[in-house]
Structures are given as C-alpha cells and as structure tokens.
Amino acid sequence: MAAVNINEFISRLRALRKRNFHSSPEVFWADFVNIAEVLCLAEGAHVFAITGTGKVALQAEVVAAEDSLGHPVSPLALPTECEWLPELVVRSVQNGFAAHHDKVPLQAKPHWLCFRLTTQQPRVLLLKIAEENHTRLGDIVLRAQLIADIANDRPETRSDSNNDSNDALSLLSIMPEIYAATPLALSAYALVNSLVSQCNDIDLAAIGWQKGEYIRIECISHFDRFEEKADLVKLYEAALEEAADQHSVLHLSHSSTTDGMIVLAHEQLRRELGCDDLATLVIFGNEGQPIGSVLIVKMKGLIDTGVVHSLTFMLSLLSSRFDDLKVKEDGLWKRFKRRTGRILETLVGPEWLWTKVATVVLSSAMLWLVFGSLSFRVESNGEFLTDRTQLINASQDGLVIDVLATVGDSVERSQTLLTLEKQDLLLQLTELAAERQRYASEEDKARASNDIIETEIAKARGAQIEARSTRVQRMLEETNITSPFAGVIIKGERKDLLGAPIRKGDALMTVARIEDIYLQLLVDERDIHFIELGDRGEFALVSQPLSPLAFEVEKIIPIAVDGGQKGATFQIKAKLLEAPQNWWRPGMTGVAKVDKGDAAPYWILGRKSYNQLRLLLWW
Template sequence: MAENVDAKTLLDDLKSLRYFTGESDEFWPEYLKNVALLCKSPFAVSFVWKTQEKEWGVLNAVGLDGELKDFQSEIIQMGLAVSQRAMQNGFAYDRQRLKWIKFSQPTSLAFKLDEMRDSTSDIVIFVLVDRIKTTDFNELVIRTQLIADIPKTYTMPLQEMNAESSDGFDDVLEITSNVINEKKFILACMKLVSDLAVRFSCSRVSIGWQKKEYVETIAISHLESFEKNTDAITELENVLEESFDQDEEILVPVMNDNGTIVNSHLSYLRKNGLTELLSLPIRVDEKPIGVLLFEKLDEPFNDYDLMVLRLASNQISYIMQNLYFSDQWFYQKMARSFKKSLEWIFGPEKTLIKLISVLLSLFLIYICIYKWEHKIEVGADLATKNIAFVSAPYDAVVHEVLAYSGDKVKKGDLLLTFDTEELYLKETEARSDVIRYDRESQKARASRKLADMGIAKARKLQVETKLKRIQYYLSQSKVYSPFDGIIVEGNKEDLLGAPISKGDLIFKIVRPTDMFLKLKINEKYVDEIKIGDMGKLALLSRPNVRFSFIIDKIIPVAEVDSKAGNIFVIKAKFQEEPKEWWRPGMSGIAKIEVGEKPIIWIFTHKLMDSIRLYFWW
C-alpha cells in the first residue's frame, strides 16, 4: 500500500470521491486506499458500530493481503481497541510495539467519520502510522479530520452534497498541498501568498514571521524580492505587528466592538486606497508565530472566504513552522533548542515532570560524587574443626543402636553395640585349643620327642595370638562417644542389623565449638578482598539477625565449582561466641566490606567489566 503518489494527485482523488456516483462496493475500497496513502499506512480498515445490535463489524479493508495476511487477526484486534475511544473523542491513537512492520514508532490511529444521512450506525477508520515527530503526527490527525466528511457527502443527494461542499475543505486541501511539498521556508511563503492572492482576488497578500520581538516581512505576492528597509515595508510591518501583538484577527473598515486597536490598519487602508484589509494570525499551540495580510481593491471578503482563510491558516501553521525551523542554520537550531529547554525548565507548566527531573538530576549528582561502603556478596557455610568420624573396628553385625542422628551426646556415652555371640564362641574354641596344644607339648617332652614338643608350642602360641585378637574385638564391640557433641550422621534405620566392614563410617560427631565461616568467592572479586576485612553474615534459618566476622585466611589456590566456575575459599572467624543453635553446615549470605567506592561505580562496575572483556583487543 506504500506507494509514491504526489500530493496533488492524491488530493484530486479525494476530491473526486465527494462526487462519486458508483456503488458502495466501489467507493469504500477507493476511499480506504486514499486514506492509507494520505497517512502513509500499509493498510486501512473501516469498522462499523451497529447501534441496534451493539456490536462491532468490519465494513471493508485494504492492504491486509500479501505480507500482512498472517497478521490480520492481530490488526483487527488492535483496531477494535483504539476504535472504542475514537467513538467518544472523534479520534484516538495508541503506541504499539510491532516486529512485523518497519516503523521506528508504530502508532495505531483511528478517526470517526461524520454521521451519515439516515444512518443507524457509526463508522471508524483505522490505520497504522509511523509517529516520528509529534508535529507531523498532529498535522496528520488534522488531515484525517478534513477528509472525515467524504463518505457523508457520498451518501447525500446531489443537491445536499453541493450545499455541504461550501464548507471549504476542498479549498483548504488545495492551499495546503501547494506548500506541503516545499523544502525551503522562503519558497513556501512565496508560493503561499501568490496562491492566496489569485484564489481570493486580492491585490496583494503578505506574510510576516516572528523574529525575536518583531514581525519581519517574509514574502509579498507577485514580488520575488523587495528592500526591507523602505518606508513601505516598515508601514506593512507595523500593520502585521498590530495584529500579532494583540493575537487578533483584524478586518477593516469593518468596525470592531471588542476593543481591538486598529490604528495602523486604518492608516494603511486609507493610504493605499484599499477596499478592505484583513490580518490573520498564524498560531501554533494557541500562540501566534506569524501573520497573513490580505489587501482588497474591489469586492470585500464574503463569509465563505473568511471561513476558508481561517481554516487554511490553522492547517498550514505547523507545516510552515516545521519548514522555518528546518531551514535555519545549525547554530540557530541549537540556540532555539536551548531556549526552549530554558523556557520549559523555568516555566509554570508541567510542575510534576519538572520536579521529577530535578530530583532525578540531584540523584545523578549524588551517585556521581558521593561514596558508599562497597560490599561483596558471597555464599557462606558454618564449619568447625572438632569433627570425629566413628568407624567400625572390625567386620561385624550391628546388634543395637542407642543413638540417633541429631542427638546430643557426652563423652563416654554408649552409641552402638555389635553382635558378640560368634566372637564368644570363637573365644571358647581358642581357649580349648590353647589347653590342647599345651598338653601335647607336655606329652612330647615326657616322651623326649623334642620335634613334636616344638610343633605343639608353636601351635599354642598361634592360638593364643588369635585369642588375643578375639578378646580385642570383644573389647571394641561397644562404641562410645569420643567427646561431647552432636551426632550429624548415622541413622538407626540404616544401621540396625546391618553387616559392617572394618573401616566403614558409623557415626559423624561434631562439637559446635571453635566455629568458623567458610566463604566461596568468585575469582572476579578475590583481588578486592584482603585479610582483616570485616563483614556481616545472615543465616537462612534467621535472616533477620546479623553476625560480624573478620577475614582470617585466604586459600590461594582456586577450586572448580560446577555452577560458579573458579572460586577461592576464604575462612573467617566470628567476633562473638557461637550461638547454641548454630550447627555446622548451616548456610547463608555474607557481605564483605572492602572499602568506600563511588555510588555510580558500585552500580555499574559489573556491566563495565563485562563490556571491557567483550570488546578488548
């Protein structure tokens, strides 16, 4: 739908639709096509609100085929959302975030058409525009309002259509089209005054523009150039300034009853022998920026002429202002931008926004100048040096378990017993063997069989050694706690009746004294930490309580963590006595104080370090 069509052709097509005599099936696609071209939209959709049924419907659409075919449903939903508000306000718009359209600021725009003759429904047109500049967008909204009456005139009888055409919109569109394609402000002014002079049969039309505190003559119809320092131009500018200073439309010799000063106008009228003299301020945001001056030598202006001129002056105001600013030198643009900034800062409007801006500025100054204590956040675990690993002294079967994981035990408390029945049987058997080999030895000595005696003594010694080992096992069949502490590993359900091999871990007992903090810090921050740095710890079990610690030792060799990558282990000691509820293995978050840093550095140093690593060379 994005076609390159010159403004005059487009305006002629829109004008011809006012007198269109074909069927509605032909009118609506043609009308929507021209609306899309006027708004530079890839599509145009007309929605109809059925008053009796109280529901929306799609009347017609153009541009939704081809590349936009897959997004028809999204476009319809987007159009219905903005059309609801357009029904109340005449027009409505919403900024959109769309990936399928190459617009820098895609904005959905909907405008309501003028109410049609004998109609029980309302129609809203929906388009998608690129809102690059606010002024251009405002101008686009005005354009849509100027063409909103075309379907109404199409549905009217011919005589009514001719009567309504006196609203002057066609003339306004033609006047606007003469300047909209110009790139230079001076040329646009010259073209504008010459067109107005011919169109309204004026002897001369002039345009003046605000330059600092004065109004300067920019262009005069039928004159390519003129001397600005002549008396005639001075008198002309006095007339322009009289209208500009009062921000009033002045028409003489018609008497004004509203107290408007018209001395310069009357003097100029008499001196030049004019029939009528009209001054029209050109306003932007209800403030005058220039003045159009019309001089008549023959017929005075009628009501239709005055209405068209007023509409035209409003329509061209934003266009002329944009041309004026874009045609300035670079330093002038910078000065204007600086002046507008100062006016906005020190002006009485938008107090809340200014307050927020001031507070934001103070905040930026604060974070750039002042410093905070920089803290490095790391994971931490409680650890202790007093840990006992109770293991099985020999291969055995657990007979009885008297302690559980989590129990507090004292030194010498019985924790577990092994099944000793087999050991006692082996002990009895070994004692019998000792007696038997002792007798064999005595018998061999009596028979003077020295070899047999030696063999018997050796076997006796062997059995005595086995007996000692059995007796040792029996002495180790009961497991006692080596010190006061807490059992942290060893469950009755897993141990009772289970066979255990020599060296297997049975219990793990810790003594919650001499507690220290074990910190795991990423290698990125290890260079910022030194022995003696202070910090605070918050345990997950009691996050509302803080415990102070001091860095005691930094292990200089990195370890590999599956999640954090390379880490360094740091040990810290507490500056207070361990609490009774502390348990080895408890985890939490530790914050190490490494000195004061600028606030902005604290917020941005991670990002800056990443950027430096990514873009280094």
C-alpha cells in the first residue's frame, strides 16, 4: 500500500460506488478487479456469476483489458485441477465468504478467498492470496467484505443512501494527515482528533496500544494530558482490551457484533460516561495480531453502522503504518526479539515441513562429518596359518587309484591317505621270484657238477635278483602314502587327485598340525603406513562373523607382494590374543580391522577418493 496514492484510491472507490455496472460492465468489472487486487493484497482477482440452479455453474464476467484509468488488468489463472471451487462458492454464498488453502508439496501454496457480492444475480469475488500474506488474512477478509456491496444493482429505496455512503467514506480523507505524522504518538493524536472533527457521529475518541499483555491508553480526543491511574482511564483501557482480546469489533447498539461476546467493560464505561452508544475497533499488525484498539463514543443517539464500517476499513489501511511506527519506537532489544521471532517462525513453522526436515538432516550430517568423530580402522583380508606343516610328495611314478582323505580331514599318524596302483609292482615281484628260482636251480646244478665258477656266477645272479626284489617290495609298500603325524589336511582335494597320473616328487597333500596358529594379514599399500608394531584389532572369520577375535600386530614384512587387480599388498603377521579353539583350521579366511583411534568422519570416508583425485590431477 505504500506505493498507492491514498487520495486517488479513495476517489476511485467513491466513483465506483456511484456507478451502475450495467451501463458498461466490462470497464466496471475491470475497475472493481484492480481495486480489489490492490486493497486485498491479492495476486489475482476475478468475478464469477452463478448461473446453475441445481448444480453450481460458474460463468466468468467479461473484463476489459484496461480499467477506466488505462491500467492493465491481469487475468486470474485458475489451477488445472480445482474440484474445490464449486464447494468453495457454495460456502461463500451461504456464509458471506469462504477460504481454501492449496497444500501441494514442494509448490506454491496460495490461499483462495471467495466473497458473495450484493447483486440481484448471485455473484462471487475470487481472490488469490500469496502464502507470505497468510498472517494478514483476517485484515484481507475485512477489506474484501467492505467492498462486497459496491456492485449493487438493487433499486434504491431511500433517497439519501448515497449521501450516507459519501458521509461514511469522508472519514478516509483524514488518512493523508495521519500518514504525514511521523511519531506514533502524533499519528494517534491526529487520528482521534480528526475522527471527532470530521464525523458528526463521533463525540469522543480514544486509542491505546498493546504493551505486553495489556493495552495502555495513548491519547483521548480533546485531552492533552490525563492521569494514567485515574479510574476513568482504567475503564477506557478495559474496554480497549475487551475488544482486542476477542479480536472483534464491539458495537453496543448492534447486537450482531455483541452476541456471544463479553461487553462488561463497555457497559460499565457507557454508564460512567452517560453516553448513548460506543464502539471499539481492533487494529491488527502485519503479523495478524492486535497491536491496539480505537474507541469511539456518541453521547446522544446511535453511531451509524456505515461509520463503523468505514472506520474499520480505514484502520485496515493504516494498520501497516501504525505497525511500522510502533516497531521504530521499540527498543533495540524488542526489535531484536521481534526479528528473531520471525526468523524462528520461518525456520520452525509448519510450512515447507519436509524441505526443512531435509535441510536439518543434511545440515546435521555435514556438521557431524566435519566436527564429529568416528573410529578409524584399517581393513584387510586375513588367513589362519601355522608353520608346523609338511608337504607329502609322490615317492614314485604311478597312478592314484584311491584317496582316503581330503582337505579339512583330521588324520592320525601313519594313517593311509592315498593308494597308488600296485599291479606293475606285483608283476615285477612275480618275474623276480621266477628268475630267483631259475638262478637257484643253476647254482644247484653247477655245485653238483663241482663247477665252482658257474656256482659263484649263479649265486651272484641270485643275490642280484634278491636285491631287486627287495627294492620292488619297498616300492610296493610305498604305494600306501601315509600321514607323517597327526594333524589336518590343508591342501589336496580328492576330486583333483583321484585317478591322476603322478611322477616322483609331485606335491600331493599338505598336512598341518593344529597348534601355534597365527594370523597373516594382507594390507593394501595405501594403508600400510598406518600399521605399527603393537597395534591391535579384531578378526572376523567368514564362518563366524559375529564372534570377532582380538589380535596384536607382531611382525611387518617389508616387501610387497602382488595382490592382483587390487595392487600391491604387504604381509602382516599377527598374534591371536585368545586361546585356540578346537574348530580352528589353518587356511580359514576372514576380514581383519586394525584400530587406529578416532578421526573426523569426512577424512575417513573421503581419504581414498581424495588421494585418487590427487593422482589424477597430478602432472
């Protein structure tokens, strides 16, 4: 309203009230819509005629592209889905006005206000109010109701009706003087004195401002000074508070404003003053809360309702001015509290709830990432190992015909593990036995013929055959490969060995003793500089992930080994701090985590990506 010329606006309002819209309806509705938009702080406005008898049917009034002053008229854009509109119109026709609030997530949420106009054919005024003006909806509703009777096409029954309206609107002429008064006290004096001087229906006027929980009298017309603790002044303040507490106009001579309301203070003040009528009007601030009240008194006769309506309208226009002046006069601390309250209302209010929740969650996460702490643990793969192992090799060439144990089996000392094919060795023994028999016969024959040389030759050949038989017999015994000690087979699958041809010296199985088990870790080269002797951590086996085992770093092998696609790794030997279990086996694998204290979460979660980025950007 600060950019609106008040005198020009009042003149337009008076002229529009005198016009009959049937003479030039397009221009009349253009003026009416533009005035309604400015007066009611609306983003858009339009007038609809109700044409249906049973089901509500709306017909938009034809509005000129420009009003009578040449100002363009912006058409009101209705949402694509507005099933609520017919029901809103029905309620406005029944109650005088109705409201609807859009609540579409992550979109603008305007307020739609609908007002019944006082025309012979039912018509309604539809206003679109922006969400930022929701605190002033009460003020906007009052303003719209004050202009709802401008478009009145009913025949006049009293010749002086226009004069009454003009007399009521004449109160608006005092607004420039009030706007010109800079201090709040001077504006209040200008208001009460102008009301008494400009309106014959007002003999006395008083105004008070909200201070804390109470309203304190600011000024009374025709009184430069008054005693604040006087009984009459207390009655004024009680009446002003009575209207402000109920957020309503209280006019004693009109029961429509006092039905169901508390008017004890007003009745007591009327008796004390000896007047015939009085009324109290509330001034609402920019946030929709009462900031003060105005009391008007008529000693003889009744106050005209048109005067009350015009004064209500004028106060709604002046409310922003009064609120601004009141804020300027507040101390630094009160201004700080007010501004802080608005900021907090914006931050924690119900609007844009999920956006605020997401903002709080993201902000909390960012604060935790920067200022929080998280346990830093170096992760690596690990495996149970033991140095008490023995490799079982093939003692001769052959074919594995039976495998009596496989990986993971517990074996005893001298237990047969594999059996090699014996058929060739048995045939060799048979052949050697036949040759030994033949040489024995030759020896006997030579001895019978007393041939000493042939006897010795046959005897030597028999000894040679005996030696060969002993060697074959030993090889036959070695076809049953046994375990050198009690332990567990950690290498040598049955499916890989059964039926496989082997050569002497081939590795067949590995047997390990279940004792002196330690942990071997493979630490990535990017993390090896964090590991130190004596560091502790936990190791979770693949078979028992919920029962981690404590360990301590015992030795760091200073030579990297190829880790395949993962890059180079370093071997770490760690000592298990728990007693060995019967079910532990060398070769069991799992995941180890070495504790390195606490660090900032952002560094723990982003260090690898940061280092990788540095390598990519390095030249």
